[in-house]
Amino acid sequence: xxxxxxxxRAKSPYWLIILSPFIAILVAxxxxxxxxxxxxxxxxxxxxxxxxxxxxSKNSFAETLARxxxxxxxxxxxxxxxxxxxxxxxxxxxxxxxxxxxxLFGTGLVILPSILMIPFLFIMGALAGGLLLLPLxxxxxxxxxxxVVTTLLLNFVVVLLVSYLLEGPWKDPMSxxxxxxxxxxxxxxxxxxxxxxxxxxxxxxxxxFAFSVWFILSKTVIGYRIKSVGLNAAAASHAGVPIFKxxxxxxxxxxxxxxxxxxxxxxxxxxxxxxxxxxxxxxxGIAVAMLANLNPIGVIFSGVFLAxxxxxxxxxxxxxxxxxxxxxxxxxxxxxxxxxxLVFVHYKILFxxxxxxD
Amino acid sequence: xxxxxEIIFTAxxxxxxxxxxxxxxxxxxxxxxxxxxxxxxxxxxxIMSIGAMVGWMTVFLGADLYTGIxxxxxxxxxxxxxxxxxxxxxxxxQHVTGIGITMLASSLGFFCFKLILPAxxxxxxxxxxQPIDIPFLSELPFLxxxxxQHTPFTYLAILVVIFAFWLMNSTPLGxxxxxxxxxxxxxxxxxxxxxxxxxxxxxxxxALMAVGGAYLTxxxxxxxxxxxxxxxxxxxxALVIFASWKxxxxxxGALLFAGLDAYQVRAQQLAGAVIPxxxxxxxxxxxxxxxxVIAAKRxxxxxxxxxxxxxxERH
Numbered sequence: 001x002x003x004x005x006x007x008x009r010a011k012s013p014y015w016l017i018i019l020s021p022f023i024a025i026l027v028a029x030x031x032x033x034x035x036x037x038x039x040x041x042x043x044x045x046x047x048x049x050x051x052x053x054x055x056x057s058k059n060s061f062a063e064t065l066a067r068x069x070x071x072x073x074x075x076x077x078x079x080x081x082x083x084x085x086x087x088x089x090x091x092x093x094x095x096x097x098x099x100x101x102x103x104l105f106g107t108g109l110v111i112l113p114s115i116l117m118i119p120f121l122f123i124m125g126a127l128a129g130g131l132l133l134l135p136l137x138x139x140x141x142x143x144x145x146x147x148v149v150t151t152l153l154l155n156f157v158v159v160l161l162v163s164y165l166l167e168g169p170w171k172d173p174m175s176x177x178x179x180x181x182x183x184x185x186x187x188x189x190x191x192x193x194x195x196x197x198x199x200x201x202x203x204x205x206x207x208x209f210a211f212s213v214w215f216i217l218s219k220t221v222i223g224y225r226i227k228s229v230g231l232n233a234a235a236a237s238h239a240g241v242p243i244f245k246x247x248x249x250x251x252x253x254x255x256x257x258x259x260x261x262x263x264x265x266x267x268x269x270x271x272x273x274x275x276x277x278x279x280x281x282x283x284x285g286i287a288v289a290m291l292a293n294l295n296p297i298g299v300i301f302s303g304v305f306l307a308x309x310x311x312x313x314x315x316x317x318x319x320x321x322x323x324x325x326x327x328x329x330x331x332x333x334x335x336x337x338x339x340x341x342l343v344f345v346h347y348k349i350l351f352x353x354x355x356x357x358d
Numbered sequence: 359x360x361x362x363x364e365i366i367f368t369a370x371x372x373x374x375x376x377x378x379x380x381x382x383x384x385x386x387x388x389x390x391x392x393x394x395x396x397x398x399x400x401x402x403x404x405i406m407s408i409g410a411m412v413g414w415m416t417v418f419l420g421a422d423l424y425t426g427i428x429x430x431x432x433x434x435x436x437x438x439x440x441x442x443x444x445x446x447x448x449x450x451x452q453h454v455t456g457i458g459i460t461m462l463a464s465s466l467g468f469f470c471f472k473l474i475l476p477a478x479x480x481x482x483x484x485x486x487x488q489p490i491d492i493p494f495l496s497e498l499p500f501l502x503x504x505x506x507q508h509t510p511f512t513y514l515a516i517l518v519v520i521f522a523f524w525l526m527n528s529t530p531l532g533x534x535x536x537x538x539x540x541x542x543x544x545x546x547x548x549x550x551x552x553x554x555x556x557x558x559x560x561x562x563x564x565a566l567m568a569v570g571g572a573y574l575t576x577x578x579x580x581x582x583x584x585x586x587x588x589x590x591x592x593x594x595x596a597l598v599i600f601a602s603w604k605x606x607x608x609x610x611g612a613l614l615f616a617g618l619d620a621y622q623v624r625a626q627q628l629a630g631a632v633i634p635x636x637x638x639x640x641x642x643x644x645x646x647x648x649x650x651v652i653a654a655k656r657x658x659x660x661x662x663x664x665x666x667x668x669x670x671e672r673h
Contacts, residue, residue: 153589153593153596153647328461328468329465331461335462
């Protein structure tokens with residue numbers, strides 16, 4: 001049996017760090033290409049259609065950026081939490097909570113001029129997302145209740161709550177039986193930034209937050225504390241890092257980012273809350289964060305990449321008759337390939353000896 | 359009010375409890391196997407989903423029901439192997455690998471389903487396992503219809519659970535698995551390959567999860583649809599923690615949980631007009647969170663859970 005051992009690299013070569021995400025994407029695309037062949041389509045033509053579908057025209061390019069908007073925000077949510085080794089898998093629920101806050105405050109309860117209304121909705125959405133995550137953080141800190149499971153389970157609860165509200169008290173009477181919320185008032189709607197497309201101000205806002213998060217994580221004491229808690233919480237505590245306060249901030253920041261993704265979708269893309277507001281943007285955020293190696297600026301690019309896969313796959317599916325689920329397969333494969341590349345970046349694999357009968 | 363108590367005294371309630379418990383029991387025992395060896399398997403939700411799809415599709419394409427179970431078993435084992443290569447041999451993050459496996463297994467399942475059945479608006483059906491009457495026992499009043507008129511898959515699931523208990527508690531492999539999760543260094547010192555033991559546990563555990571998924575499409579229902587696992591995998595993970603990683607407690611927990619679920623469905627029919635159905639559907643998820651909080655104080659994780667084992671490195 002061949003034995004091998006992983007040896008930690010003292011210093012990972014730069015070219016490897018830079019190249020590894022691209023290699024991971026390439027491998028994921030090649031592997032998914034096998035599925036395209038199985039589907040009886042030409043993989044080169046299919047991927048060509050995918051690229052055209054995502055970037056081929058002003059409209060499709062705008063659509064890709066519009067799709068990237070919530071994914072960048074949920075990607076930031078995952079990046080912040082994962083840096084502190086706080087496994088927030090609940091961005092989906094936090095997104096919907098942000099959307100609920102947008103509907104609660106944005107459909108007539110509060111009326112402000114646009115310049116105040118839009119920031120107000122973002123603050124409310126962020127608070128809603130952060131407050132949803134907070135009790136789970138407290139459970140983790142005080143009772144050591146595993147956050148992976150609680151955040152995941154709460155996603156289902158929130159979606160059911162949205163379903164109840166949309167079919168019951170919050171149902172728009174004008175919506176002809178279809179369960180959807182009331183429309184966000186004009187002052188709260190995020191303006192279009194490219195005429196005759198669905199691209200809205202939310203995209204600029206998400207990029208602004210990517211830079212803000214980058215600044216917080218790499219230029220402030222809070223960012224340093226978050227990183228040290230993630231590396232070794234016990235050591236950080238000894239060194240005087242206030243663990244409680246740090247994790248508290250992580251929860252508000254992470255949940256807040258995901259909550260704001262709900263704002264961009266409700267006040268930007270659709271204009272009202274629906275039950276299919278997010279086709280898994282919360283989970284996509286995990287992939288985006290991993291692809292960007294938890295770097296907030298990288299999240300912008302990996303977010304646009306993932307969005308282009310989703311948007312392009314729709315067009316490819318129509319043209320080539322390959323199921324759209326190919327997009328989800330590519331994203332999943334990318335996550336796994338990134339993990340693989342991280343192993344190779346940080347470790348050398350040493351094979352030693354071929355032993356008989358172990 | 360008396361109707362709400364009467365529910366518990368109907369055979370239908372107990373039969374439903376067993377039916378709901380089966381996939382949960384299989385998945386929970388599967389996760390116990392993985393975690394006792396020191397590997398968290400968040401791939402569970404996706405592995406159940408692809409198990410449900412592959413089991414169903416095998417039967418839909420003409421094979422018999424038992425071949426369907428076998429197909430689910432194999433696909434589950436394969437995804438378990440993938441998980442083991444990443445987390446055991448390469449020491450990658452167990453959290454992220456698990457999420458990745460869930461994404462891959464479920465999307466791959468959906469992709470293949472759409473590929474084989476591109477234009478199915480109503481999900482096609484198969485003839486699933488039919489209930490069989492256990493001679494004599496099934497004729498008992500109350501107990502008969504409650505416990506002895508189930509499908510063969512149900513009895514098979516119970517046999518599997520007994521096998522898992524035997525494996526964990528009475529075999530050298532079971533002991534090795536438990537040691538791999540508690541003190542892998544000591545296991546290695548005895549000349550046993552920690553990697554191999556962990557891999558076996560993850561492959562077996564994942565196979566059980568997939569069979570749990572297949573129970574849904576081959577016995578509980580007769581069709582496959584997207585999102586049919588609906589968080590059952592995550593609930594199983596909560597149950598493992600609730601059960602303090604003990605298979606017998608996991609069995610009890612899954613039964614208790616299924617009982618509450620069966621109860622809420624019946625209570626919903628009585629109170630449906632008053633309380634919206636969404637609140638009943640929330641109950642399993644909220645209960646799981648509550649169960650975890652209750653269990654948290656006495657929780658004792660396997661010591662080496664989440665810690666990759668590396669040869670020549672000391673922890």
